[in-house]
Amino acid sequence: MPAMVVIPTIGRGRRVLVDQVHSIVCHRNRNEEEQFLVCWKTGSSTQTPPLSWHSVGELGRCLEFVQDYLDNKARLLMPALALLSKKRKTPDSDTELELRPSPIDRRFNSSSRTPSTERSPSVWSASLAIPGRSNVTASSPSPSIDVYNGVLDSKNGFIVANIASGPDIPEINIQNVPTPEMAHAARRAKTTIAETLIRAAYHRRLDRVIGKKIFLVNTIDSSTPSLRFRYIPEHVLCDGVFRVSPEAQEGCDKCSPHMGRGIGCEYTKKCRCLEYAAVDEARMDDEQKELYTRIKGGYEATTDELLSLPKRFPYYAEGAKRQRAGCLVPFYLNSRRPIYECNDNCKCGPNCRNKNVQFGRTVELEIFKTASSRGWGLRCRQKLYEGQFIDTYRGEIITDAEATRREEATSSKDKASYLYSLDKFKESEGLEDEDIYVVDGEYMGGPTKFMNHSCEPNCRQYTVSYNKHDPKVYDLAFFACRDIEKGEELTFDYLDKDEGEEMDEPGDDAIPCLCGAKKCRKWLWT
Numbered sequence: 001m002p003a004m005v006v007i008p009t010i011g012r013g014r015r016v017l018v019d020q021v022h023s024i025v026c027h028r029n030r031n032e033e034e035q036f037l038v039c040w041k042t043g044s045s046t047q048t049p050p051l052s053w054h055s056v057g058e059l060g061r062c063l064e065f066v067q068d069y070l071d072n073k074a075r076l077l078m079p080a081l082a083l084l085s086k087k088r089k090t091p092d093s094d095t096e097l098e099l100r101p102s103p104i105d106r107r108f109n110s111s112s113r114t115p116s117t118e119r120s121p122s123v124w125s126a127s128l129a130i131p132g133r134s135n136v137t138a139s140s141p142s143p144s145i146d147v148y149n150g151v152l153d154s155k156n157g158f159i160v161a162n163i164a165s166g167p168d169i170p171e172i173n174i175q176n177v178p179t180p181e182m183a184h185a186a187r188r189a190k191t192t193i194a195e196t197l198i199r200a201a202y203h204r205r206l207d208r209v210i211g212k213k214i215f216l217v218n219t220i221d222s223s224t225p226s227l228r229f230r231y232i233p234e235h236v237l238c239d240g241v242f243r244v245s246p247e248a249q250e251g252c253d254k255c256s257p258h259m260g261r262g263i264g265c266e267y268t269k270k271c272r273c274l275e276y277a278a279v280d281e282a283r284m285d286d287e288q289k290e291l292y293t294r295i296k297g298g299y300e301a302t303t304d305e306l307l308s309l310p311k312r313f314p315y316y317a318e319g320a321k322r323q324r325a326g327c328l329v330p331f332y333l334n335s336r337r338p339i340y341e342c343n344d345n346c347k348c349g350p351n352c353r354n355k356n357v358q359f360g361r362t363v364e365l366e367i368f369k370t371a372s373s374r375g376w377g378l379r380c381r382q383k384l385y386e387g388q389f390i391d392t393y394r395g396e397i398i399t400d401a402e403a404t405r406r407e408e409a410t411s412s413k414d415k416a417s418y419l420y421s422l423d424k425f426k427e428s429e430g431l432e433d434e435d436i437y438v439v440d441g442e443y444m445g446g447p448t449k450f451m452n453h454s455c456e457p458n459c460r461q462y463t464v465s466y467n468k469h470d471p472k473v474y475d476l477a478f479f480a481c482r483d484i485e486k487g488e489e490l491t492f493d494y495l496d497k498d499e500g501e502e503m504d505e506p507g508d509d510a511i512p513c514l515c516g517a518k519k520c521r522k523w524l525w526t
């Protein structure tokens with residue numbers, strides 16, 4: 001009984017089903033149609049996976065595989081082409097490859113890493129290694145590029161792939177696909193329709209994001225950010241990650257929406273959400289100084305004692321200069337002090353001046369392709385004021401062990417990384433490394449995923465907590481650290497070095513910094 005893979009299709013067209021596709025191996029143009037060679041999954045690793053050509057229209061449900069293929073095209077086709085060029089010199093084989101690197105070649109040569117100061121480059125990229133085949137190498141060319149393993153047929157809305165062999169079934173060794181001829185043809189074949197469909201799919205995804213519109217602009221090349229990315233409004237907690245439940249969240253109970261100026265919380269001494277907020281030492285009297293010294297010496301102060309010390313609300317309240325309302329006050333803006341916002345259990349009401357980041361982004365952003373080999377970047381479509389909130393960095397929250405696993409699963413130092421450690425309270429709470437959670441923004445997150453590093457940045461990232469008793473899960477919020485003109489790229493300092501602080505000597509994994517700032521430290525990280 002020959003092995004068989006049944007590939008369900010959807011509707012009238014033979015739409016391929018995402019979870020049955022393993023990868024795209026090659027492409028070609030036939031009768032003005034862009035076709036891609038799909039490698040299907042099999043039930044077992046010993047079965048030879050079937051291959052079949054499909055028009056790009058049929059691949060609407062798995063465009064991310066087409067995008068993976070286009071992004072990795074140069075690497076996938078290179079070995080086969082190299083062999084072809086040795087055997088048969090053609091005018092456009094080796095010279096064209098060496099002298100004119102495609103955007104894809106450039107992408108592969110450009111450096112990329114994580115915004116976390118803690119972590120090395122990471123995150124697994126969709127592997128295009130075909131099951132049952134160790135590498136894409138070309139040996140004997142196939143008799144024709146039309147030949148593939150298996151027999152594919154459309155029956156009752158299914159594509160049925162017989163992994164069969166017999167005298168009338170031409171066979172090809174999957175180890176040798178793409179054949180040099182396939183690779184050669186692919187090199188010349190256009191992929192414009194596929195690129196257009198991928199771009200349109202990404203636009204549709206952006207249109208579904210809640211809040212102000214996010215735009216996508218690319219005047220540099222035909223690429224689109226990865227479709228393997230889901231826009232999410234808040235963190236997604238993965239296995240082994242726990243947060244203090246919202247019901248157990250303590251709210252402030254002495255505040256009310258209508259105290260004095262009607263701005264919710266008005267007196268720092270009443271707002272219990274500020275219990276652990278930073279003390280404004282400059283405003284302490286002698287008694288407070290004495291208490292504060294004792295606390296720093298290890299004395300466990302009561303909530304009332306902690307609240308008796310001078311604190312500050314993080315944001316300018318309504319009534320301040322129009323462009324300042326809601327912006328961070330200098331006490332927080334010019335420091336790394338964590339921000340404690342009020343929450344749904346507070347008595348201060350929905351319009352409290354101490355609620356901001358939790359309502360999400362209110363500014364229009366634009367993802368754009370940078371002209372300086374830094375991949376995609378982010379800019380704002382309106383003027384921003386110093387201290388204005390932009391958006392949070394969010395994603396899957398994973399354990400430290402899972403972060404390490406994901407880091408180790410990627411071998412390339414040139415791969416962008418999106419891991420960000422939630423280690424703000426590590427020292428103050430005596431947390432061990434393995435207790436720290438990590439945000440992975442590669443596959444899920446928000447537009448801030450595209451914020452690049454600058455040694456002279458215009459944004460800063462701040463810790464924002466809505467639950468003072470949860471030191472492990474909180475928001476990472478970006479604020480403008482100076483006025484930012486409309487259209488200016490939004491950047492932050494991945495290393496957050498203080499002025500004059502030295503960088504380590506660059507090691508093997510060092511990545512050059514391309515921020516172009518006058519005071520550039522030359523390395524993204526060392």
Ligand SMILES: C[S@@+](CC[C@H](N)C(=O)[O-])C[C@H]1O[C@@H](n2cnc3c(N)ncnc32)[C@H](O)[C@@H]1O
Nearest residue numbers: 111112113374375376416450452453513514515
């Ligand atoms: C969080 S991502 C930022 C978005 C990224 N440019 C993209 O296209 O997805 C971090 C990666 O961007 C690139 N990058 C950011 N800032 C850079 C800089 N100043 N110089 C060089 N590469 C940079 C690096 O590849 C880094 O690993």
